[in-house]
Amino acid sequence: MTVPSALIHASRDLERFLxxxxxxxxxxxxxxxxxxxxxxxxxxxxxxxxxxxxxxxAPRREA
Numbered sequence: 001m002t003v004p005s006a007l008i009h010a011s012r013d014l015e016r017f018l019x020x021x022x023x024x025x026x027x028x029x030x031x032x033x034x035x036x037x038x039x040x041x042x043x044x045x046x047x048x049x050x051x052x053x054x055x056x057x058a059p060r061r062e063a
Contacts, residue, residue: 015030022033 018030018033018037021037022030023037025033027033027036
């Protein structure tokens with residue numbers, strides 16, 4: 001089965017992004033870079049999400 005070209009390009013783009021993040025952050029692995037980037041994105045999501053009324057607030061899965 002062949003892999004769609006969009007998926008191949010997305011994988012390459014993600015790998016390049018993680019390599020850049022690793023180098024800029026002075027980390028040793030792309031796994032560490034992924035964890036750091038994910039932490040930043042989760043923090044942004046939490047801080048930028050508008051507050052909901054307590055009875056409508058859905059529980060968030062912890063990272």
